[in-house]
Amino acid sequence: MQAKIQKIVVLGTGGTIAGESNSADEGLSYKAAQRGIEVLLKAVAGSSQKLPPSLANVNFEVEQVAQLDSKDMDFATWRVLAQRCEFWLAQTEVVAVVITHGTDTLEETAFFLSQVLSREKPIVLTCAMRPANFKDADGPQNLRDALNVSAQVKGAGVWLVAAGEIHHSQFVQKVHPTRLNAFDSGEVGAAGKVSQDQIFWAETFNASAILPSISKQVLNAADLPKADEWPWVEIVMNHVQASFKQVDLLVNAGVQGLVVAGTGNGSIGTALKEGLLKAQRAGVRIRIASRCAQGPVLPTEGHIFKVDGGLNAVKTRVAMLLEIMSQRQSH
Numbered sequence: 444m445q446a447k448i449q450k451i452v453v454l455g456t457g458g459t460i461a462g463e464s465n466s467a468d469e470g471l472s473y474k475a476a477q478r479g480i481e482v483l484l485k486a487v488a489g490s491s492q493k494l495p496p497s498l499a500n501v502n503f504e505v506e507q508v509a510q511l512d513s514k515d516m517d518f519a520t521w522r523v524l525a526q527r528c529e530f531w532l533a534q535t536e537v538v539a540v541v542i543t544h545g546t547d548t549l550e551e552t553a554f555f556l557s558q559v560l561s562r563e564k565p566i567v568l569t570c571a572m573r574p575a576n577f578k579d580a581d582g583p584q585n586l587r588d589a590l591n592v593s594a595q596v597k598g599a600g601v602w603l604v605a606a607g608e609i610h611h612s613q614f615v616q617k618v619h620p621t622r623l624n625a626f627d628s629g630e631v632g633a634a635g636k637v638s639q640d641q642i643f644w645a646e647t648f649n650a651s652a653i654l655p656s657i658s659k660q661v662l663n664a665a666d667l668p669k670a671d672e673w674p675w676v677e678i679v680m681n682h683v684q685a686s687f688k689q690v691d692l693l694v695n696a697g698v699q700g701l702v703v704a705g706t707g708n709g710s711i712g713t714a715l716k717e718g719l720l721k722a723q724r725a726g727v728r729i730r731i732a733s734r735c736a737q738g739p740v741l742p743t744e745g746h747i748f749k750v751d752g753g754l755n756a757v758k759t760r761v762a763m764l765l766e767i768m769s770q771r772q773s774h
């Protein structure tokens with residue numbers, strides 16, 4: 444009996460993985476988001492390529508959802524991306540969705556998708572640090588590994604595969620501006636590695652044990668409002684002589700939520716704290732994260748504002764955006 448054909452859908456959103464530079468030796472000055480997803484996929488799964496065994500009975504479908512440098516990722520694109528993921532994952536023959544994305548805001552998109560998708564199938568994001576026409580471009584190997592992982596990882600979850608590492612969307616963040624392995628999952632570590640088409644899951648990685656509960660989710664992709672109806676949430680940082688003035692300006696301009704990238708275990712200087720308390724009295728939501736590169740903020744009695752356990756500042760902002768929108772909807 445012939446094995447059932449399964450489908451993996453590859454969604455393109457742009458990034459350096461789709462970028463081009465003027466010369467094959469130029470890896471820093473280039474234009475992101477130049478090559479279409481069909482071209483990127485053909486480079487790794489074209490007729491002449493020998494694919495990993497996990498992809499032997501897999502057909503591919505591509506869709507160009509966006510074509511942008513991820514520094515310009517926006518709510519409108521997130522909404523469409525989430526809805527396209529939901530659409531494809533609802534098809535019985537689709538086993539996974541792979542997304543090509545710029546590295547700069549990848550962790551935000553990955554975390555966002557993890558909060559709004561309800562299907563019990565995986566999403567794997569991948570990216571590159573070098574443009575597609577660079578002499579040692581990393582994109583093709585990353586895409587090949589992402590396809591391979593997506594065919595083997597079971598159940599729901601949003602993952603990043605890059606530089607031979609598998610990271611969970613909850614923990615991963617970009618930690619280096621230029622090196623090839625630019626991502627890290629801090630103390631939790633990578634969920635696994637991919638080498639020569641073999642996947643090695645880290646024995647110590649146990650996402651279900653480590654994940655902090657994010658109880659306020661979940662808005663489903665279908666319920667996401669149009670981009671101009673999303674709330675306004677900003678991030679402010681504590682630093683030497685952090686002023687309350689930026690908070691006052693934001694509150695007067697109508698901000699609805701503020702995430703504080705606090706110092707150390709989420710501490711906030713006296714002047715900034717006064718400004719935030721005033722903002723809270725005016726109805727602005729406040730959350731604490733840390734500006735430290737690694738490690739969760741551990742809530743203590745000294746925290747007068749809420750802490751979203753384990754999330755960095757940009758993901759705390761995503762959680763707050765979704766919290767505000769889901770509460771709006773339930774009223």
Ligand code: SIN
Binds near residue numbers: 457513544545548572
């Ligand atoms: C981007 O994030 O789109 C550009 C940078 C990159 O992909 O590395």
